[in-house]
Amino acid sequence: MPKLKTKRAAAKRFKVTGTGKLKRNKAYRRHILTKKSAKTKRNLRKATTVDSANEKVMKKVLPYL
Template identity: 80%
Template sequence: MPKLKTKRAAAKRFHATGTGKLKRFKAYKSHILTKKTTKRKRNLRKGTITDPTNAKVMKKVLPYL
């Protein structure tokens, strides 16, 4: 069986936690920030765990993560 290629775009966006879950950062934090509240921008800074329905697909895309 040949080696599997990792999708580099996904590898840059997702990181595995110690328990094997995928951690990601939130979207909507790059521009048009003036109309967003301080609370909303602060919460967008935090990382979060990828939803299990999406994590299943991401595990295929990231075979060695």
């Protein structure tokens, strides 16, 4: 079996928690922030976990994470 290559773009965006789940940042916080409320922007700061539907694919893309 050859070594598997990690997708570097994904490796920069995801971290693994202690329980093995994938942690990611939320979208929609890059630009056009004037029309978003302070509450919305505050909630977008927090990291969240990857959805279970996508987690299997992401673990395949990140074999050594």
